[in-house]
Amino acid sequence: MADAGRHPNIELLxxxxxxxxxxxxxxxxxxxxxKARYVDEKECTACAxxxxxxxxxxxxxxxxxxxxxxxxxxEFPQAVPxxxxxxxxxxxxNEPIACGKCxxxxxxxxxxxxxxxxxxxxxxxxxxxxxxxEVYDPTELDEFGYTQYENVITSLEFERLxxxxxxxxxxxxxxxxxxxxxxxxxxxxxxxxxxxxxxxYCSNICCMNTIKDTLLIKDHWxxxxxxxxxxxxxxxxxxxxxxxxxxxxxxxxxxxxIPGDIYEDPKTxxxxxxxxxxxxxELKKHEVDMVILSxxxxxxxxxxxxxxxxxxxxxxxxxxxxxxPKLKPVDAATQGIFFAGCAEGPKDIKDSVTQAGAAAARAxxxxxSGEVTVEAITSMVDPELCTSCGICAxxxxxxxxxxDTKKKxxxxxxxxxxxxxxxCSAECPFGAITMRHFTDExxxxxxxxxxxxxxxxxxxxxxxxxxxxxxxxxxxxxxxxYPPNARLIRTMCSGRVDxxxxxxxxxxxxxIVLVSGCHFTDCHYINAVTWTQKRIEKLWDKLESLGIxxxxxxxxxxxxxxxQKWARVMRExxxxxxxxxxxxxxxxxxxxxxxxxxxxxxxxxxxAEAVA
Amino acid sequence: xxxxxxxxEIRIGVFxxxxxxxxxxxxxxxxxxxxxEELPNVVYSDFQxxxxxxxxxxxIKDAIAEHNxxxxxxxSCTPKMHEPTFRAAVQEAGLNPYLMEMANLREHCSWxxxxxxxxxxxxxxxLVAMAAARAKxxxxxxxxxxxxxxxxxxxxxxxAGIQAALDLADAGYHIYLVExxxxxxxxxxxxxxxxxxxxxSI
Ligand code: SF4
Ligand code: SF4
Ligand code: SF4
Ligand code: SF4
Numbered sequence: 047m048a049d050a051g052r053h054p055n056i057e058l059l060x061x062x063x064x065x066x067x068x069x070x071x072x073x074x075x076x077x078x079x080x081k082a083r084y085v086d087e088k089e090c091t092a093c094a095x096x097x098x099x100x101x102x103x104x105x106x107x108x109x110x111x112x113x114x115x116x117x118x119x120x121e122f123p124q125a126v127p128x129x130x131x132x133x134x135x136x137x138x139x140n141e142p143i144a145c146g147k148c149x150x151x152x153x154x155x156x157x158x159x160x161x162x163x164x165x166x167x168x169x170x171x172x173x174x175x176x177x178x179x180e181v182y183d184p185t186e187l188d189e190f191g192y193t194q195y196e197n198v199i200t201s202l203e204f205e206r207l208x209x210x211x212x213x214x215x216x217x218x219x220x221x222x223x224x225x226x227x228x229x230x231x232x233x234x235x236x237x238x239x240x241x242x243x244x245x246x247y248c249s250n251i252c253c254m255n256t257i258k259d260t261l262l263i264k265d266h267w268x269x270x271x272x273x274x275x276x277x278x279x280x281x282x283x284x285x286x287x288x289x290x291x292x293x294x295x296x297x298x299x300x301x302x303x304i305p306g307d308i309y310e311d312p313k314t315x316x317x318x319x320x321x322x323x324x325x326x327x328e329l330k331k332h333e334v335d336m337v338i339l340s341x342x343x344x345x346x347x348x349x350x351x352x353x354x355x356x357x358x359x360x361x362x363x364x365x366x367x368x369x370x371p372k373l374k375p376v377d378a379a380t381q382g383i384f385f386a387g388c389a390e391g392p393k394d395i396k397d398s399v400t401q402a403g404a405a406a407a408r409a410x411x412x413x414x415s416g417e418v419t420v421e422a423i424t425s426m427v428d429p430e431l432c433t434s435c436g437i438c439a440x441x442x443x444x445x446x447x448x449x450d451t452k453k454k455x456x457x458x459x460x461x462x463x464x465x466x467x468x469x470c471s472a473e474c475p476f477g478a479i480t481m482r483h484f485t486d487e488x489x490x491x492x493x494x495x496x497x498x499x500x501x502x503x504x505x506x507x508x509x510x511x512x513x514x515x516x517x518x519x520x521x522x523x524x525x526x527x528y529p530p531n532a533r534l535i536r537t538m539c540s541g542r543v544d545x546x547x548x549x550x551x552x553x554x555x556x557x558i559v560l561v562s563g564c565h566f567t568d569c570h571y572i573n574a575v576t577w578t579q580k581r582i583e584k585l586w587d588k589l590e591s592l593g594i595x596x597x598x599x600x601x602x603x604x605x606x607x608x609x610q611k612w613a614r615v616m617r618e619x620x621x622x623x624x625x626x627x628x629x630x631x632x633x634x635x636x637x638x639x640x641x642x643x644x645x646x647x648x649x650x651x652x653x654a655e656a657v658a
Numbered sequence: 659x660x661x662x663x664x665x666x667e668i669r670i671g672v673f674x675x676x677x678x679x680x681x682x683x684x685x686x687x688x689x690x691x692x693x694x695e696e697l698p699n700v701v702y703s704d705f706q707x708x709x710x711x712x713x714x715x716x717x718i719k720d721a722i723a724e725h726n727x728x729x730x731x732x733x734s735c736t737p738k739m740h741e742p743t744f745r746a747a748v749q750e751a752g753l754n755p756y757l758m759e760m761a762n763l764r765e766h767c768s769w770x771x772x773x774x775x776x777x778x779x780x781x782x783x784x785l786v787a788m789a790a791a792r793a794k795x796x797x798x799x800x801x802x803x804x805x806x807x808x809x810x811x812x813x814x815x816x817x818a819g820i821q822a823a824l825d826l827a828d829a830g831y832h833i834y835l836v837e838x839x840x841x842x843x844x845x846x847x848x849x850x851x852x853x854x855x856x857x858x859s860i
Contacts, residue, residue, distance in 0.1 A: 047843055050820045050835065055827035059836045064813055072806035078836055108848065125841035168834050171807035174826075176819030178844050205849050258853040289853060352813065370738070387818025395852050398818040405818075406825035413806050413831060422756065422799035462804070482799055483756055491791035496784060504784070519736045522765025530771040530781045533788065534762070536737075613770070 051126035058127060059166065060087075063348075067173070067355045070465065071382030072418045076168040084132035085118070086156035092120060092128040096148035096157065104136050106213075109206045113213035118148050118157075123211055132157065172382050172409040175366065176402065177352055179388035182237030182244060182342040189307045190233065190339055196221045197315055198308065198337045201232075201255060208262060218267055220336040222315040227270060227335030230263065231319060232256045233305060234276040238342035247363045249342035250392040253280045256340045257293045264296040272298040273332060275305055275321055283396070308337060343392035350567065356383055359513065359568045361607040365391045376405045379512055379606070380570070381418070384408050423466035423483045423538060429456035431478035438470035438479060443572035467571035468542025472581065484537055486544065493551050496533040501555035502631060505532040505619050508547070510540045513564035513605045520609030521616075528616035531623060532560065539563065541574035545585055548599060553638040557626035558598050560619050562612075565603045575603075592637045595630070597622060668794050671702040671727040672786060673718055675709035675734035677764055684768035684775050685782045690733065693783045697790045701725055710740050715747040722751040729793040733761040733786045754798030761789035811836060816844020 050056050061081040068075045102117035117136035120128065138145035149157045181202050184192045192198050197220045199207070210216035220227045234252060237244030253276070260272045279300065281290040294300065305321040311333075319332045345364040353360060358378050359367040366389050369377040376384050384405035387398035412418060425447075427438075436451040446463035447470055449455070457478070471479040471486075480486070496504055509515040515536050521528070537543060540563025551559050561582060569575040579601065586596040600619055604612050672694040676682035687705040694703040702725040706714045709732055721727060730753065732744045737760045745755035763782045771778035808831055812823045815837030823833045835842065846852075 047820060047847070050815075050823055050827075050842060053824065053827045053833075055831065056823050056833045056835055058815070058842065059834055060815070060840055060842065061838070062836045063838055064811075064836060070804075072804050074807075074811070076811055076834075078834075083840065121839060121841040122843070122847060124843070124847070126843065127841065131840040168809070168811055169807050170809040170811045170834065172810045174810060174812045174819070174822045176812055176814035176816060176822060178814050178816040178818070181845075202845075202848060209848075254853045258851065262851060286853070373739075384822075386812075386822045387814070387816060389814070389818070395817055395846060398816075399821045402818040402821035403825055406822045406829070409810055409822075409826060410829050410831070413808055413810070415806070417803045417805050419801040419803050422801045461802070483796070485795065488792045488795045491795055492788045495788040495791040498787070516736075516738055519738060519762075519765040522736070522769040525769050525772070527772060528770055530767070530774055530777040533781070533784055534766055535788070 072171045078166045080164045082161035084161045085130045087129040089156035090129035095151045099147040099151045109213045175389045176386040177389045179343045180346045191308045195310045200341045204338045229271040229334040231334040231337045232274045234340045236339040236341045251394045252340040260293045260298040274300045357570050424464040426480045427457045428478045432456035441473045467539035467574040469574045469577050472544040492535050497554040505558045506551040506556045507532045507534050507560040508543045510563045511538045512570040514562035516606040517604040517608045517612045521612045524609045526613040528613045529620040539571050539574045540578040558623045560600045562602045668699040670700045670729040672731045674705040681768040684778045686779045690782045719751040730758045731789045735764040756799040759789045759793040761785040815842030817846040
């Protein structure tokens, strides 16, 4: 920690949050909001003179409310930077009449009540996401009485209790009488491995953390009895089994079974746990002085922001999804972004450090080469066809197209800014935009190939490159079985799927067309997917007016982590397909052909009139 | 290469991969390769045991030279896995990497239709036909190279963020370490001793 604070190449931005990220691999532009500290970070020597005079007393967040702090304070003694911070919400007033005591007390004059939040612009080549985790809040599990009984605490609270820098200076006490407990119970998997409440996944660290805690207790206070209630003890890492054995040898009792409930003896404030030992099928009551809930790990509350700013994806557990679980375990699907630590899933310190090293190596590899090749999938405008209507510029999520609608100059694409989603191309009413490597002709050729024979048996499915296509891949690697009727066309974004592609498929006899993209929060192209939705909704109306059942055009959102959902969608569209009759298909072919003809004659007429 | 003024003859080569039994266990790869022979512009079609292996890639390169191929269809696994491999292979054989198209016979076919080998083979044929139809229209693309800024932003100053920042800072890059709280340290700083070595966390 201290190393990071004094490293000449590391610029610490504390009290800071990322606001916005633009750009692409090698060239990200980031806006960071640095909140006011009200204390000069460089000048403050952490002398604590201000702290003595500050009259405000507040619960200390770092010690999870187990102790107090002032309005001006240091998070913890080893804090980096060491400078104090003033919490303006707690401060009595920044006018001397109200208080202003700290200002007076501070000899170095580093307190500034008028300090302002600052926006900082950064330019970076790579980004490492190490947003970490939060702990599970056990309030909802009322059988454990966490909010009811003072002597039921969480494992993180216990960490602060026995920490020599913590509120009790490392003495093991329980909260009601501040006496050393005789018996301590640990309950494992609180908020983990449960389908109904909490989370279905294993939080990875809680078993070993409890084993460590029991050893700390036994090392310092051998007379304290420890009972651990568990489902399975997962001690799979290097050296872990040894610690588990040491803990058992030290006399810690391991009982396989999670207590059904906890009651407090109102007099002694002791806790009575009822649990079945599933190795003996014996139901027993246990009286203990203190209960420690071994709580699980959850994704941080503000993960949505990070996800949207960086267009990342998340797996079913809520943590960030890696580009490939085995081959690219620390890469995000977005080039130039890497994961370190719990951002990608619960892990312990050793694994976090290992993964951080891997992420650093991956970022280094990219930066060392000095340059990166970006895929040649961008849009091109044909100035002959462009009427300067301006639609493309309006829909582009990257503001990569410029059109002067007043001067009527044709649209211009800023290639370096274009991310290649294809939305502009799908929305241009005049067919003036071509997508490199995903041209209209190429996609039309795929549709024709699908429907050349036995069209009635086939489902034309469009899947985006970042979510639905890999979602289908995941169904494959998971060997989920589904009906073999769909034929997939990959586009970079569902925003590329032009209305004309869909109509063409129906015209050629497709019973069902599916468009599948990313969930709105996962959209790899900021908000291109909203245009997909609008376009499909319009098309549903159109189909209806033509007498075609709108259900035959399906729209779904499947993420890269949703293999199961992909398989389900495949089953659903197959059911829909079976319900489409030959007569219906013939009718569709006819009305769409007629409609297209009508449009063409209209256009020709309009042109003729314009010329005249 | 593809040039609007002098349209060249499109010559497609199709390479159907068995992936050991991963694909061949469900899909009749030989039939798929035979079917592909009849597709428009396909002048070469065969199947391999492992197309991504060295000998598999060599087959592609040799066929490009021998049959004067200017488009390649590899019918194997997801492009997410081996598109870079096969792009590099065709490039070594002198083709623009964007003239290679993949059909996903594994993740999207053999693995998800294990109990319907006939229909899976039928689907595989369609997937190859789609890829060949698209390949015919592919055009060479030039990738652009962009410079990489020699700076990293690390979001989060917990143990992982600190470690990544230090590693990269030691390697000489400028690091912005962005942390919400007044101090770096994260959850780790709240923990007393850490397993498995039972030493202090800070
Ligand atoms: S001005 Fe605010 S921070 Fe300073 S001593 Fe008063 S209450 Fe505390
Ligand atoms: S949408 Fe098409 S016609 Fe309209 S300005 Fe853009 S390129 Fe031109
Ligand atoms: S392809 Fe997407 S990013 Fe590129 S110009 Fe068109 S709308 Fe913008
Ligand atoms: S190319 Fe793909 S499908 Fe073929 S052997 Fe390699 S991994 Fe398997």
